[in-house]
Amino acid sequence: MAKYEQQVHEILEAIGGEENVDKATHCVTRLRFALKDEDLVDTDKLEAIDIVKGSFSTNGQFQVIIGQGTVDQVYRDMVELTSIGESSKSDVKDASAQKMNPLQKGVKTLADIFIPILPAIVTAGLLLGLNNILTGEGIFIADTSIVEAYPQWAGLAEMINIIASAAFAFLPALIGWSAVKRFGGSDLLGIVLGLIMVHPDLLSAYAYPDAQEAGEVPTWNLFGLQVEAIGYQGQVLPVLFASYLLAKTELWLRPRIPDAIQMLVIAPVALLVSGLLTFIIIGPITFALGNGITGVFTWMFDVMPAVGGFLYGLLYAPMVITGMHHAFLAVDFQLIGTGDGTFLWPILALSNIAQGSAALAMLFISRNENVKGIAGTSSVSAYLGVTEPAMFGVNIRFKFPFVCAIIGSSIAATFISLYSVRAFSIGIGGLPGFLSIMDGYRLIFLIGMVIAFVLPFILTFLYGKFVAKNQFN
The missing domain is CATH 1.20.1310 (5 helical Cullin repeat like)
Structure with missing residues (x-):
């Protein structure tokens, strides 16, 4: 007999019956359902079940909070006792996405891109915090820092700073990896695209305002068209749009290029097309758009x-x-x-x-x-x-x-x-x-x-x- 047989039947009855479940999976703490009709859910009845700690609906999914450890066994029992069958998180996401409006789909896309890179960013933030503790004045020692009072710690602080700042220095590479993967392309090409956008031979985005004011922005002459040779350090929108173009170009080429020469054609063509269009069109437009968006928030919080x-x-x-x-x-x-x-x-x-x-x-x-x-x-x-x-x-x-x-x-x-x-x-x-x-x-x-x-x-x-x-x- 399944350990949670009674609770499984009670949960299914409260969410509209087994026939109301399209797909089902689970994460660390929750059962995740793609339901055919969420209006059939009896929330009061569901949350009265002893193992249920809460429920909510988001992004087209109905989620039932069970708790770490217990949810694994509950899901196994549900699969064993019903004809629902096992599904992956992506299966449930795909089924749920069909019920989303365009805004929800857009937000979900952003979440799918940024959430996978958050561990790297959070880790970098914590390490930068540690570096600031070592180098910040007045935190532990009045009018000075730990590294100034104890110079033997300076090397460690510099190493921590390099380790921590790498994720931000190459942020477009992280976003490119995740975004191209999300859009269906080769994630390795996404990394390369991101690295191209922060290539050291380009003028750094951080130095761009001063160079622009001084009239010293380097340019390429492309058949009479002047294209600014600038990087996109710390930028989000340029790499997002460039990644979309790269992935779609790759997907368009795959069925049209013979298998024998795909390795020689698809990656070079996709990177060349997306790279050129990024520097010529996508980069300048989205760079200005991104700065405009941050400008609105900055203005509000300043004024x-x-x-x-x-x-x-x-x-x-x-x-x-x-x-x-x-x-x-x-x-x-x-x-x-x-x-x-x-x-x-x-x-x-x-x-x-x-x-x-x-x-x-x-x-x-x-x-x-x-x-x-x-x-x-x-x-x-x-x-x-x-x-x-x-x-x-x-x-x-x-x-x-x-x-x-x-x-x-x-x-x-x-x-x-x-x-x-x-x-x-x-x-x-x-x-x-x-x-x-x-x-x-x-x-x-x-x-x-x-x-x-x-x-x-x-x-x-x-x-x-x-x-x-x-x-x-």
């Missing part, structure tokens, strides 16, 4: 920092529900590429902390042991940057903790935005987030962390104790 911070702090968690938050990864990367850091990512970190504190408050006010268990574990997860268990398992489920969390997040975000707090990198979006904050802003950010930690907890606790009372137990 109306309180408004910008409040709105982003208020809306970030709701955007997580829809998956829209992935679109802002591109903006973060673009802002980081300017060298001035990103003012959006620190708000993300505070939002995650706020969601964790709201969930933690439920641990103290709920008398339901299942709710207390989910609240305790999910709050720790949120404090370490993974908010889905806290949001979908606790806060959204009871509504008022989610509202209290975004109130606390928006106030904390307004505070740090008034002081233009910036991060030099994307890091772990929770309590360890202070490691990614630029020198000079850490104290303000720590105060923002205290606001995001304390205020949602107090608001949730008081509302739950004196207003909601037994409505959520």
